[in-house]
Amino acid sequence: MEKNYWITHQPIEVNDVIQKVVRREAGAISTFIGAVREFTDGKRTLYLQYQAYESMAEKKLAQIGAEIEAQWECAHTAIAHRIGTLAISDIAVAIAVSTPHRTEAFQASRYAIDRIKEIVPIWKKEYWEDGSMWIGDQKERVSYLRGTPSEEEMKNG
Amino acid sequence: MEKNYWITHQPIEVNDVIQKVVRREAGAISTFIGAVREFTDGKRTLYLQYQAYESMAEKKLAQIGAEIEAQWECAHTAIAHRIGTLAISDIAVAIAVSTPHRTEAFQASRYAIDRIKEIVPIWKKEYWEDGSMWIGDQKERVSYLRGTPSEEEMKNG
Amino acid sequence: MVNVLLFAELQEAAGRDQLTFDVDGITVKQLKDQCLSTYHLENIDYAMVAINEEYAEEDALIYKGDTVALIPPVSGG
């Protein structure tokens, strides 16, 4: 694979993502893995379905990488997001950021997952024992056009 | 391997570390990889030598895991540290922390690497073109007995 | 013709993944109104619009041949 930002129907190998950011000048690599969690707010998830606007999603992942490389010197980023049907503990997203020092690696990798949840056209549908629903920010409008997530958005788990 | 905290003479497989923290209730896994960086303050490193007080180092890694599990609910931690001779880009340390939500995973994994640099009896010797030196906190005394690293220590890259 | 891609809840509400409109030079707002009146996509108010894979404001113009997508609140990651 040549791309650093990709949408895939296959299981994600975290190592593939990490390998893309290994550099001689990198002393730190922070990765983030988003996995399918069984319980959310006490409700049991059976499985998830992810859908993406694939071509645009890859562009937006690349945009996040460009934002990171503009903000943190010598940062290199790779992101893979899986779509289709995912079981509990399956990896939905894997992010790797390498930087010379550790503080920047953590900051940038946190920034990446927050931005993914903000601007990348991917949707998940949760399936429970008693139904299913497309998940989204139903209560508040999300501003997709801003450059940076707000403090409050950064805090949400 | 049964242990979640180990010192090894072999190359570290990040996936082995990640697999130890996968849980059905974990929606987030933050990993940190410390790798051998070629340049530090403009000086070129040829390779590194790591030495450990192995039995105590594994105990101290386990202590860090216990501190994390006391501080962040439902957190699970695994840490591997390699010793011996390491080349540029070799992985010296790999940390994985899983938590239900992402904020805690990032915080805990950052905490782990900061604590490793504080209390785990492992030393590195840098080899340059013109010499070599055991690295340590030569200027300041480090307090190994405190429970938590200071704000200032947390900020250092 | 302008193709409008649908995803997630909007795709299910419309029962298809694409709509086609014979328009040229209308605003994003006008297109959303047409989707609402013709296909009763009630959640469209919460959706962003992308023109040729880039988010667009309500007053941006859509021309013949553009690929438009309705983007409900995203939930990746």
Place this chain on the structure above:
Amino acid sequence: MVNVLLFAELQEAAGRDQLTFDVDGITVKQLKDQCLSTYHLENIDYAMVAINEEYAEEDALIYKGDTVALIPPVSGG
């Protein structure tokens, strides 16, 4: 007998990885002083001491059979 393990720069300075002292019930401070006077380990002032794999204060007591380690400032990670 008390075995004292040496690591990193202290190991190189002493030219060995272990010292042995015939002592019982002395403090960490007293042991460090003996290391300094007998083996001229000048950087010992910067080292912590572990007794049986746990960090110990300067006034902690060391008994026959304990395993002591001199821990120079660590640099793992």
